[in-house]
Amino acid sequence: MSIKSIIKRIMRPVVRPLMVRIRNIVREELESVRKETVECKLSYAEAQLETDKILMRLAGLERRLRAHVRNEVPFDYSCDICDRRAFSLLFDRERNGEDMYNYICESCGFVFMWPRPTEKELMQLYQQSEFSLTARGSVMPDAQKYYDCERAAMVRYSDFQKHLSDACLDRPKGLALDIGTGVGSFVDVLRRNEYEAEGLEPDVTYAENSEKHYSITVHKVPLENFKPTRKYNLITAFNVLEHVLHPMRFVEDMRDLLHDAGILYLDMPGLDQMHTDIDKFFWKPHINTFTISSLRDLLQKCGFEPIYIGYSSLGFLDVMAKKDISASRTMKIGSSQALNVARAKSIIDAAYYQTGQLV
Numbered sequence: 001m002s003i004k005s006i007i008k009r010i011m012r013p014v015v016r017p018l019m020v021r022i023r024n025i026v027r028e029e030l031e032s033v034r035k036e037t038v039e040c041k042l043s044y045a046e047a048q049l050e051t052d053k054i055l056m057r058l059a060g061l062e063r064r065l066r067a068h069v070r071n072e073v074p075f076d077y078s079c080d081i082c083d084r085r086a087f088s089l090l091f092d093r094e095r096n097g098e099d100m101y102n103y104i105c106e107s108c109g110f111v112f113m114w115p116r117p118t119e120k121e122l123m124q125l126y127q128q129s130e131f132s133l134t135a136r137g138s139v140m141p142d143a144q145k146y147y148d149c150e151r152a153a154m155v156r157y158s159d160f161q162k163h164l165s166d167a168c169l170d171r172p173k174g175l176a177l178d179i180g181t182g183v184g185s186f187v188d189v190l191r192r193n194e195y196e197a198e199g200l201e202p203d204v205t206y207a208e209n210s211e212k213h214y215s216i217t218v219h220k221v222p223l224e225n226f227k228p229t230r231k232y233n234l235i236t237a238f239n240v241l242e243h244v245l246h247p248m249r250f251v252e253d254m255r256d257l258l259h260d261a262g263i264l265y266l267d268m269p270g271l272d273q274m275h276t277d278i279d280k281f282f283w284k285p286h287i288n289t290f291t292i293s294s295l296r297d298l299l300q301k302c303g304f305e306p307i308y309i310g311y312s313s314l315g316f317l318d319v320m321a322k323k324d325i326s327a328s329r330t331m332k333i334g335s336s337q338a339l340n341v342a343r344a345k346s347i348i349d350a351a352y353y354q355t356g357q358l359v
């Protein structure tokens with residue numbers, strides 16, 4: 001028997017009575033709220049609010065207790081963003097109902113899946129069409145896929161234009177790169193809007209197909225192996241950052257490819273506004289998860305100055321940023337990171353409570 005399973009066996013009899021005690025305390029609290037309501041000390045709305053607060057606290061306590069018995073803290077991992085080693089389990093399931101462990105870094109609020117795939121496993125997933133088959137629906141895109149992607153590309157371009165206009169920025173003319181090109185629709189939209197746009201897509205089948213379909217150029221390599229001779233004025237990456245093994249290195253690589261006056265525009269699923277129930281939000285290909293604040297910190301740490309961060313018309317966390325050429329790459333962990341951690345945990349507690357599993 002492993003040390004881990006021995007610890008779990010020891011912990012279970014300790015944790016379970018604790019959970020029973022907490023439930024009893026909550027029941028007593030609820031009963032007192034009910035009595036006060038009956039005695040007309042509280043209006044119904046006030047009583048409901050109090051009840052919600054108590055149940056949400058219970059959700060948080062139960063989630064944290066489960067974390068102690070369900071899985072070990074990844075001792076051999078240093079946070080990809082801040083390099084510290086203090087983590088707690090944030091959520092323990094993925095959309096297919098299987099166990100999947102997402103941790104939060106207690107120093108900076110970065111949320112990540114553990115265990116993580118190796119570089120080799122990730123390369124295999126994306127280069128050999130496995131990802132396209134399971135997540136994009138098929139090895140080759142069909143007519144419906146083109147329709148969906150072209151519609152999404154137009155909505156993204158419209159959001160992009162709006163953020164530029166709100167920030168009173170001119171359109172970054174010239175060379176543009178879309179990373180994680182997929183079927184190629186966004187490169188096509190950029191070209192139709194007079195950019196000299198090209199793509200970068202590690203899935204060779206998808207890349208070759210988009211080259212034929214839209215007559216575009218797609219580099220068929222992962223970002224870390226891409227060594228162009230010219231700098232880009234615009235770099236975009238949609239639904240990409242949540243898939244990469246080292247998000248900080250990935251953002252730094254994008255910075256290196258960008259012209260000093262260039263613009264970066266990204267989107268990804270975000271924790272602040274989950275597009276689905278918590279039970280369906282986390283998913284094995286998404287090995288990183290960001291909030292508005294943790295994404296802002298990452299970009300600043302990588303030498304970017306965010307121009308806009310929010311949620312896009314498609315419901316994704318989106319960010320537009322420009323290079324901060326005076327920025328230091330060694331930004332210290334600030335007080336905002338503690339808020340990132342508390343905020344991410346409270347989002348999960350609230351979402352967990354809303355699933356109604358505890359009542």
Ligand SMILES: [Zn+2]
Binds near residue numbers: 080083084106108110
């Ligand atoms: Zn961290």
